Amino acid sequence: AQSVTQPDIHITVSEGASLELRCNYSYGATPYLFWYVQSPGQGLQLLLKYFSGDTLVQGIKGFEAEFKRSQSSFNLRKPSVHWSDAAEYFCAVEHYSGGGADGLTFGKGTHLIIQP
Amino acid sequence: DADVTQTPRNRITKTGKRIMLECSQTKGHDRMYWYRQDPGLGLRLIYYSFDVKDINKGEISDGYSVSRQAQAKFSLSLESAIPNQTALYFCATSDYLSSGYTFGSGTRLTVV
Numbered sequence: 684a685q686s687v688t689q690p691d692i693h694i695t696v697s698e699g700a701s702l703e704l705r706c707n708y709s710y711g712a713t714p715y716l717f718w719y720v721q722s723p724g725q726g727l728q729l730l731l732k733y734f735s736g737d738t739l740v741q742g743i744k745g746f747e748a749e750f751k752r753s754q755s756s757f758n759l760r761k762p763s764v765h766w767s768d769a770a771e772y773f774c775a776v777e778h779y780s781g782g783g784a785d786g787l788t789f790g791k792g793t794h795l796i797i798q799p
Numbered sequence: 800d801a802d803v804t805q806t807p808r809n810r811i812t813k814t815g816k817r818i819m820l821e822c823s824q825t826k827g828h829d830r831m832y833w834y835r836q837d838p839g840l841g842l843r844l845i846y847y848s849f850d851v852k853d854i855n856k857g858e859i860s861d862g863y864s865v866s867r868q869a870q871a872k873f874s875l876s877l878e879s880a881i882p883n884q885t886a887l888y889f890c891a892t893s894d895y896l897s898s899g900y901t902f903g904s905g906t907r908l909t910v911v
Contacts, residue, residue: 692839717900726889727842727902773841784893786832786857787900789841 685710685776689790696764697798704759704793706774715777716757717787718748722770730772733757744768769797802826805890805903812880812910820875820906822890828901829894831873833857833865836887836905845888848873880910 686709696702708714718730731742738750748759757774771792778785803824812818822831829850834842844857846865854865862884864876877884890903 719902726904729899732899775842784830785855786844786847786893787842787891789834789843791839791841 685714685778685788687774687776687788687790689772689774689793691793692791693794693796695796695798698766699763702759702761702764702768702795704772704774704795706757706759706790707755708757708774708776709755710776712779714757715779716748716750717775717777718742718746718757718759719773719775719789720744720770721773721792727773730759764795764797766797766799769795771795801904802901803890803892803903805888805906807906808904809907810909812908814881814910816880818877818880818908820888820890820908822873822875822903824871824873824890824892824901826892826894826901827870828892829870830892831867832891832893832900833863833873833875834889834891835859836889842889845875877908877910880908882910884908885910 688707690705716733719727721727730746731740733740733750740748746761750757773792774790775787806821832847833845836842843859845863848854848867851867866874888906891900893900
């Protein structure tokens with residue numbers, strides 16, 4: 684069965700510093716991978732997704748992620764964080780069968796705290 | 800209007816009561832999903848539907864039922880609510896080609 688691991692429950696970063704959020708997945712086939720962000724009291728917003736092709740994916744709000752098949756990883760990065768980036772971040776892998784998309788399996792999330 | 804609308808936004812109910820959460824979408828997507836979010840556990844899939852006649856159980860379907868009334872409507876029912884069903888519930892949609900998932904704003908359910 685597919686699974687997603689986000690090893691860091693909480694991460695604290697100073698404003699203006701770089702950020703990397705880790706994500707490891709387990710999936711038998713070529714994975715379709717996603718990063719979502721959830722601001723306090725809000726729903727989920729898609730940051731970026733990887734389906735195939737270039738392993739470095741650009742997303743919204745200055746985020747990028749790199750797919751590394753050899754490491755089963757899909758880490759999220761941002762060169763300089765802003766206070767507004769404080770939120771919960773979720774990595775997810777899609778189940779995909781002959782019938783199409785079956786839904787997402789999410790990691791448990793990483794809570795990002797931004798220090799002034 | 801939002802692409803995926805969930806009602807109600809917040810609900811407090813008593814143990815043993817039946818409650819229905821509703822979801823409607825204007826995306827024209829065939830596939831609809833119900834997820835539950837608990838602090839520290841991420842989102843977990845309860846049920847999903849590929850079309851009106853195709854309903855599938857997800858990871859945590861016990862204690863829940865669903866109804867796909869139309870392509871655009873997918874409701875989640877708790878037949879007899881219990882306190883550990885207190886959570887944030889999200890509806891989502893996608894199309895066959897998985898161009899992406901669209902989530903509703905969530906329903907915060909409290910069972911007392």
